[in-house]
Amino acid sequence: MAVTSVRGRSRLAVLTAAVAALVTVAGAPALAAPGVDPAVVDRDADPGASIDIAKVVATPPIPPKPDVVLLVDTTGSMGTVIGDVQANLQQVINNVRSVQPSAQFAVASYRDESDGAELFRVRQNLTDDATALQNAVNGLSAGGGGDTPEAWVNGLFQVSDGGIAYRSGSSRIVVLVGDAPSHDPSAGHTLAQATAALQADEAKVLAVSVSGGGGGLDVSGQASAVVAATGGQLVGSAPETVTDAILSGLRDLDVTVTPTVTSCDPGLTVTFDAASRTQQSGTNVPFAETIAVAGNAPQGATLHCTVDFLLNGLSGGPAFVEQISVTVNDVTPPVVVVDDRTVEATSPAGAVITYPASATDNVDGPLTPTCVPPSGSTFPLGATTVTCTATDAAGNTGSDTATMRVVDTTAPATACVPTNNPSGDNTPGSYNPDGFYQLASTDIVDTAVDVYIGDSADSTVKFGPFPAGTKIKLVQAPGAQSKVKDGTGDIEYKVTLRGDAVITGVDNAGNSSMAICLVAPPPK
Numbered sequence: 001m002a003v004t005s006v007r008g009r010s011r012l013a014v015l016t017a018a019v020a021a022l023v024t025v026a027g028a029p030a031l032a033a034p035g036v037d038p039a040v041v042d043r044d045a046d047p048g049a050s051i052d053i054a055k056v057v058a059t060p061p062i063p064p065k066p067d068v069v070l071l072v073d074t075t076g077s078m079g080t081v082i083g084d085v086q087a088n089l090q091q092v093i094n095n096v097r098s099v100q101p102s103a104q105f106a107v108a109s110y111r112d113e114s115d116g117a118e119l120f121r122v123r124q125n126l127t128d129d130a131t132a133l134q135n136a137v138n139g140l141s142a143g144g145g146g147d148t149p150e151a152w153v154n155g156l157f158q159v160s161d162g163g164i165a166y167r168s169g170s171s172r173i174v175v176l177v178g179d180a181p182s183h184d185p186s187a188g189h190t191l192a193q194a195t196a197a198l199q200a201d202e203a204k205v206l207a208v209s210v211s212g213g214g215g216g217l218d219v220s221g222q223a224s225a226v227v228a229a230t231g232g233q234l235v236g237s238a239p240e241t242v243t244d245a246i247l248s249g250l251r252d253l254d255v256t257v258t259p260t261v262t263s264c265d266p267g268l269t270v271t272f273d274a275a276s277r278t279q280q281s282g283t284n285v286p287f288a289e290t291i292a293v294a295g296n297a298p299q300g301a302t303l304h305c306t307v308d309f310l311l312n313g314l315s316g317g318p319a320f321v322e323q324i325s326v327t328v329n330d331v332t333p334p335v336v337v338v339d340d341r342t343v344e345a346t347s348p349a350g351a352v353i354t355y356p357a358s359a360t361d362n363v364d365g366p367l368t369p370t371c372v373p374p375s376g377s378t379f380p381l382g383a384t385t386v387t388c389t390a391t392d393a394a395g396n397t398g399s400d401t402a403t404m405r406v407v408d409t410t411a412p413a414t415a416c417v418p419t420n421n422p423s424g425d426n427t428p429g430s431y432n433p434d435g436f437y438q439l440a441s442t443d444i445v446d447t448a449v450d451v452y453i454g455d456s457a458d459s460t461v462k463f464g465p466f467p468a469g470t471k472i473k474l475v476q477a478p479g480a481q482s483k484v485k486d487g488t489g490d491i492e493y494k495v496t497l498r499g500d501a502v503i504t505g506v507d508n509a510g511n512s513s514m515a516i517c518l519v520a521p522p523p524k
Contacts, residue, residue, distance in 0.1 A: 034060040035319030036309050041291065042325045048295040055272075055289045057309050057320065059255045061282035062096065063171035064316045066103045067126055069164050069203075070137075071155050073178035074109040074118065075145025077212065081177070082140045089137050093130050104128050106164050107136040110155035110178075113187050115144040119151055120158045120187075125165055148214050152178055153186035153194050156205070156226065160197035169314050172203035173232075180214030181222055191222055195229045202313070204253065209236030255281040256312050259289070264305040267297030268326055291324060299330045300363035300394075333398035334361040334390040336369050342405040343379075345445045350380040350406040359390030359398065367392065381406050381445070407509075412443035414451070414505035416517030419471060422489050435474040436491065437517050439466055441505025449505045455482045456516070457499030465506070466493070474501050476519035 037056045045051055074082065096103045107123040124136030159174055166172050184191045198205060205227050209217035216236055217223035227234045233253050258276040273288040289307075297303065305324040308315060338357040345351050355375050359367040371388040373379070382405070389399040421434040441449040450465030453472070461482045473487055473494045480496055487494045495501065501517035 033319070034058050034316070036307075036322050039319070039321070040323050040325075043291070044327045044329055045291075045293045046329045046331050047293055047297050047299060049293050051291040051293075051326070053289040053291065055259075055287040055322075057257045057285040057287065059257065059279070059281050059283060059285060059311060060099065060316065062099045062103075063173075063253075063255060063281060063312055064100060064102075064314050065167065065170045066096070066100050067106070067164075067166050067170040067172050068096070068103065069106045069108060069126075069159055069172075069174045071108045071110060071152070071159060071174055071176050072140065073111070073150055073152065073180070074140055074142055075111050075115075075150055075180075076142050077145065077179060077214065079142035081210065082137075082142055086134075086137050086140070089134055090130060093133065102128075104167065104170075105133050107133060107140075108155065108159060108163065109140055110150065110152050111144045112146055112150050113154075113183060114146045115151075118144060120155050120163070122163050126167065148180050149183045150178060150180050150214075151183055151186045152176060152217070153182040153184050153191050153222070154189050155186075157186075157189040157194040157197050160194070160201045160203060166201060166203075171312055171314060172201055173206055174198070174203050175206045175208060176217065176223070177208045177210065178214075178217050179210040179212040181217060181219045184222065191225065195226050198226070198230050203230060205230045205232040206253070207232065207234045207236075209234065211236060253281050254278050255285075257285045257287075258310040258313065259287060260308045260310050262306045262308050265303040267294045267301075267328070268292070268303040268305050268324070269294070270305050270307055270324065291326060293326060293328060297328045299328050299332055302327045330361075330363045330392060330394035330396060332362045333396040334359045334364070334367050334369075334392050336388050336390050336398045336400040338369070338371065338386060338388045338400050338402040340403045340405070342407060344410065345381055345406050345408045348445055348447060349378055351378065352376060353379050353404050353406070355386070355402070355404065357388045357400075359388070361390070361392040361396075361398075363394070364392045379404050379406050381408060408445045408507065409509070409511060410444060411511040411513040412441045412446065412449045412505040412507045414441040414449075414503055414513040414515045416440070416501065416503045416515045422491060435476075435520050437472055437474060437501070439468060439470045439472065439503055440515075441468045441503075441513070443505075443507040443511075445509070446507035449507050452504045452506065453484070453495055453497075454502035454504060455497040455499055456502050457497065458482055461497070463495065468505070474517055474519045476500075 043051050104126040106126045110120050111118045207217050207223040207227050223234050231254050256276050256278040259272045261270050269292045271290050277285050279285050303326050307322040309320040336359045341355050343351045343353055357369050357371050359369040361367055367390040369388040369390040384404045386402045386404055391397045417438045417440050419436045419438045421436050439451045441451050443449050449468050451468055452462050452464035455461035463484045471491050473491050475496045477496050478498050482497050484493050484495050500519050503515045504512055506512045
């Protein structure tokens, strides 16, 4: 506009003071210090289990790494406003940097289509040099503006069409300050084109509509359209209430929080109840986080994940990074191995069995099992169950059983021992013509072997059992019936056979062995 003065308090003085007050208030802590809470999760969990965590992301009042472009109307009606900006710029810069120290600022200006070189100018590209910024605003002056609509649509397009060199990964905010609507098209660029260019830059528009004779930025709905399309905010008020209006408007700027898993060890996954949430910046944004441990996760291992809670797609810094550590519980018992064994008895008590047993744990490695009865014990005849157990450091116990068998498959040693004629006390010769014998049968296990007498001439004959050590008198009578009758003296039995005596010793296990007692034939 061409108007050179305004009624009452300087509009830019109100605006600048309001911005400074806003930043001071906005820089105060939110419900919690900006960042994610809890930022560290350190838990133990079983394989296949899940852990639910209630997350709260306290967003900062100003987005991270802000690139703020001040796009100011410098037509004739804005003289007093420009003067107040020049006077209060450093306070605004300092207050913004107290919240976001990495903030950079740029200064651009616009007028109307008839204003030649002043149609759009970049006075200072983005910089953190406060002196350069001050010099840029000191160079602003009011003039021109032939009619009520100005050319801020063109100014927005030029900012996003290469006019401002934004930093990579910055939060981009264009603060549009003016008191009148814009031509559309404006210097050949439509509001739709300007909006598309802003969206391509991912820049939000904060439209500050200064009331006055021009009707403000939104008299035809243009400012509302562009802030809605870019996720920005429109603020405006009479001069005496501008501070409250701007403060309310900036508090309403949205921030989108996006949990992003940047790294995760195999066996661990992290999910959230929402891919992202959008709320007013400076508020607490809740998420329900689920940490899932795979069923085949390595037991005993500590697995890690890192989650970055992005703000409008940008990193908010270390305070918005969550570190997750989950130690996978060892729930698998050791594998214990002991095998069956079968050994031959070595005495009436059985046999000593030495057997191997092993235990291996998935986390602790080799272990020494405890076995009952232990290896090296004397096991009795028959089957005995051995139980071996091992317990790992996590308290898991594994076991295995085996059957130790002691068997008797060894036949007794059987003999027919010639002995003295009790009446003549003669020592029998090799032929033992008198027929006196002692039945002998010994066994390593059975202490009382049964002895039987058979007839080599008649396989059906079987006398006994007799205890080993029995003394007999054998008589051969080919034509007689085989028989046994009591003997006399220390001769316990008189045995008459048709042939030689077949002596068989049988132990308790049924093992047997034979010996032949030659019977002297009857005298001719």
